[in-house]
Amino acid sequence: MTELRVVDVVEEQLDAVWEVRIRSFGPGGDRDEWQKNALTFMDGRFLGVVDGDALVAAARIWPFEQWWGGRRVPMGGVAGVVVAPEYRGRGVGSLMMRAVLKRCVDKGYPLTALYPATTVLYRHLGYEFAGNRYKFSFEAADLRTLGGKGTAVRKAGRADAALFLELAAKNHEVRRSSGPLIWPRTEVESWLEDEDNFAYVADDGFVVYNWSEGALAVDELIAGSEETARALWATVGSGSSIAKSVQAYCPPFDPIHLLAEHEADGDTRINRWMLRLTDAPAAIATRGFPDGVVLETDLRIDDPDLTANTGDWHLSVANGSGSLKPTDNPADGLRLGPRGLAALYAGTPVAALRGAGLITGGAPATDSALDAVFAGPTPYMLDYF
Ligand SMILES: CC(C)(COP(=O)(O)OP(=O)(O)OC[C@H]1O[C@@H](n2cnc3c(N)ncnc32)[C@H](O)[C@@H]1OP(=O)(O)O)[C@@H](O)C(=O)NCCC(=O)NCCS
Numbered sequence: 001m002t003e004l005r006v007v008d009v010v011e012e013q014l015d016a017v018w019e020v021r022i023r024s025f026g027p028g029g030d031r032d033e034w035q036k037n038a039l040t041f042m043d044g045r046f047l048g049v050v051d052g053d054a055l056v057a058a059a060r061i062w063p064f065e066q067w068w069g070g071r072r073v074p075m076g077g078v079a080g081v082v083v084a085p086e087y088r089g090r091g092v093g094s095l096m097m098r099a100v101l102k103r104c105v106d107k108g109y110p111l112t113a114l115y116p117a118t119t120v121l122y123r124h125l126g127y128e129f130a131g132n133r134y135k136f137s138f139e140a141a142d143l144r145t146l147g148g149k150g151t152a153v154r155k156a157g158r159a160d161a162a163l164f165l166e167l168a169a170k171n172h173e174v175r176r177s178s179g180p181l182i183w184p185r186t187e188v189e190s191w192l193e194d195e196d197n198f199a200y201v202a203d204d205g206f207v208v209y210n211w212s213e214g215a216l217a218v219d220e221l222i223a224g225s226e227e228t229a230r231a232l233w234a235t236v237g238s239g240s241s242i243a244k245s246v247q248a249y250c251p252p253f254d255p256i257h258l259l260a261e262h263e264a265d266g267d268t269r270i271n272r273w274m275l276r277l278t279d280a281p282a283a284i285a286t287r288g289f290p291d292g293v294v295l296e297t298d299l300r301i302d303d304p305d306l307t308a309n310t311g312d313w314h315l316s317v318a319n320g321s322g323s324l325k326p327t328d329n330p331a332d333g334l335r336l337g338p339r340g341l342a343a344l345y346a347g348t349p350v351a352a353l354r355g356a357g358l359i360t361g362g363a364p365a366t367d368s369a370l371d372a373v374f375a376g377p378t379p380y381m382l383d384y385f
Contacts, residue, residue: 002051002052004049004050004051004056004092004095005049005050006047006048006049006095006096006099007047007048007049007050007055008042008044008046008047008048009041009042009046009047009048009055009058010042011039011042013048013055014035014038014039016054016055017038017048017055017058017082018031018034018035020055020056020057020058020082020083020084021034021058021080021082023082023084023085024082024083024085025082038060040186041060041061044103044106044107045060045061045062045063045076045103045107046058046059046060046061047059047060047061047096047099047100047103048096049083049087049092049095049096051087056083056084056087056092057082057083057084057087057092057093057096058080058081058082058096059078059079059080059081059082059096059097059100060078060079060080061076061077061078061079061100061103061104061107061109061112062076062077062078062079062385063076063107063109063184064076064077064113064181064182064183064385065181065182066111066113066179066180066181066182067172067177067178067179067180067182068111068178068179068286068287068288068345068379069176069178069287069288069289069290069320069376070172070173070174070175070176070177070178070288071173071286071287071288072169072182072286073110073111073283073286073287074108074109074110074111074286075109075110075111075112075113075181076100076103076104076107076109076111076112076113076278077112077113077114077181077385078097078100078112078113078114079114079385081093081096081097081114081117081121083096093121094121094124094125097121097122097125098125098305100112101125101126101276101278101305101306102306104278105278105279105306105308109278109279110277110278110279110280110282110283110286111275111276111277111278111283112127112275112276112278113130113273113274113275113276114127114273114274115133115271115272115273115274115384115385116272116273116274119274122274122276123274123339125276125305125338126276126303126305126306126337126338126339126341126342127274127275127276127338127339127342128274128275128276128338128339128340128342128343128346128358129272129273129274129275129343129346130179130273130274130275130342130343130345130346130348130379131178131179131272131273131275131346131378131379131380131381132270132271132272132273132378132379132380132381133249133269133270133271133272133273133380133381133382133383133384134249134250134251134252134268134269134270134380135247135248135249135268135269135270136247136248136250136252136257136264136265136268137215137245137246137247137248137264137265137268138245138246138248138256138260138262138264138265139240139244139245139246139260139262140215140216140236140237140239140240140243140244140245140246141237141240141244142237142260142261142262143233143234143236143237143240143246143260144234144237144238144240145234145237146229146230146231146233146234146237146259146260147230147231147234148227148228148229148230148231148232148233148234149231149234150227150231151202151203151227151228151230151231152202152203153200153201153202153231153232153235154200154201154202155199155200156192156199156200156201156206157192157193157199158189158192158193160192160199160201160206161185161188161189161192162185163201163206164188164192164199164201164206164208164222165182165185165188167201167204167205167206167222167224168180168182168220168222169182170204170224171205171222171223171224174224175377176288176290176376176377177377178346178347178376178377178378178379178380179378179379179380179381180380180381180382181381181382181383181385183383191208191219192208196210196211197209197210197219198210200232200235202223202228202231202232203224203228204223204224204225204228205221205222205223205224205225205228205229205232206220206221206222206232207220207221207222207232207233207235207236208220208221209221209236209246211243212247214243215243215244215245215246215247216236216239216243216245216246216247217246217247217248217249218236218246218247218248218249218250219249219382219383220249220382221233221236221248221250221256223255226255226259229255229256229259230259233256233259233260245265249382249383250382251377251378251380252268252378252380253377253378271384273381274342275342275343275345275346276338276342277309277338277341277342277345278306278309279306279308279309280301280303280309280313280324280341281313281323281324281325283345284315284322284323284324284345285321285322285323285324287322287345288320288321289317289320289321289322289373289374290320290372290373290375290376291319291320293317293369293372293373294317294318295315295316295317295318295366295369295370295372295373296314296315296316297314297315297331297333297334297362297366297369297370298312298313298314298315298327298330298331298332298333298334299312299313299314299315299324299333299334299335299336300312300313300330300333300334300335300336300361301313301336301337301338301341302335302336302337303337303338303341304337305338306338309338309341311326312326312327312328312330312333313325313326313327313330313333314326314327314330317373322373332361332362332363333361333362334350334359334360334361334362334366334370335359335360335361335362336353336358336359336360337358339358340353340358340359343358344359344370344374345374346374346379347374347375347376347378347379348374349371350367350368350370350371351367354367
């Protein structure tokens with residue numbers, strides 16, 4: 001083994017990346033589709049590790065935005081993290097992920113998130129659980145009779161991508177969502193032109209669904225009003241003569257749980273995702289906070305991998321916005337590392353973080369105020385990446 005180096009992956013290395021992927025995730029997948037997609041990451045969002053000339057590890061960064069408190073925060077979505085089997089267990093994954101964190105900072109993503117196949121690697125680097133991806137199963141017949149017949153619903157296609165993004169944005173702003181992704185428009189266009197996806201749009205909402213193993217599967221349903229929710233869910237439920245169930249990715253507090261006559265089936269599937277703040281002041285400045293909640297407090301952050309986050313900070317929250325500024329005169333504030341910071345940002349109660357040793361110090365009187373500041377609808381994602 002010569003000296004291992006982190007590099008930007010170039011097109012000529014994609015065969016090697018594919019080979020490591022097969023050895024990591026198993027065979028399958030469309031090689032050409034993967035390659036086409038991989039090429040879109042070559043603007044500094046595809047990192048690898050080489051031993052001499054040989055590529056032995058790779059990871060990609062999706063250029064997402066993520067809703068936090070009803071505002072958009074740029075987020076680097078880390079995917080396809082693979083290390084060649086013969087190089088595992090000797091720090092290669094960690095070396096690459098440290099470079100990924102720094103690249104997220106350079107690219108202007110104050111947040112990064114991922115679905116972990118193993119938590120150990122990512123926890124060592126400051127990621128912590130922040131939210132879930134839920135899948136509920138409804139009776140198709142229940143959805144069919146939801147009504148909404150007075151609402152005009154039309155078939156949608158590729159040309160509606162910008163409209164879909166706009167309708168989703170309005171909805172997440174109003175609901176003060178935390179967690180859902182904003183995909184690049186080109187990705188939305190490619191879903192909408194995929195003949196296996198069925199998309200419909202109303203004045204203030206849309207649905208995208210498809211067939212999945214004999215059932216209908218809703219990837220996303222956005223509705224700005226009760227009538228539109230009824231109309232769009234009923235459109236999907238109209239397939240009930242063939243599909244007995246409708247699997248839907250949606251949060252546990254989606255209005256459909258209050259509209260459908262029977263509760264969703266208990267086979268709710270949950271994938272947990274992890275979050276990390278790469279630029280703490282920017283992450284605080286860009287997210288939304290609850291209106292009417294006011295807080296002034298000091299924090300001590302220790303972040304060994306991204307030292308710009310390390311230091312004494314003053315957190316101010318008022319009028320739905322927050323700021324994190326360095327302070328030379330810290331009061332006895334909370335002490336936390338990147339894992340505690342990520343979990344706090346995602347609304348994990350401070351008492352739970354103290355219970356796990358992720359937060360220490362400070363005054364318990366401030367705990368409930370911090371809980372109130374970071375509270376909001378439970379963070380969730382609809383998509384896997
Ligand atoms: C997961 C993977 C990327 C880790 O790469 P690696 O080079 O072995 O990681 P490192 O040597 O830097 O290990 C970092 C830490 O993670 C731990 N770790 C690595 N793989 C692990 C596993 N499968 N289970 C539990 N812990 C693991 C290591 O023990 C180490 O912790 P330690 O310092 O406390 O001992 C690699 O095993 C791999 O490619 N696996 C198959 C594909 C995969 O699962 N990718 C992740 C997708 S999210």
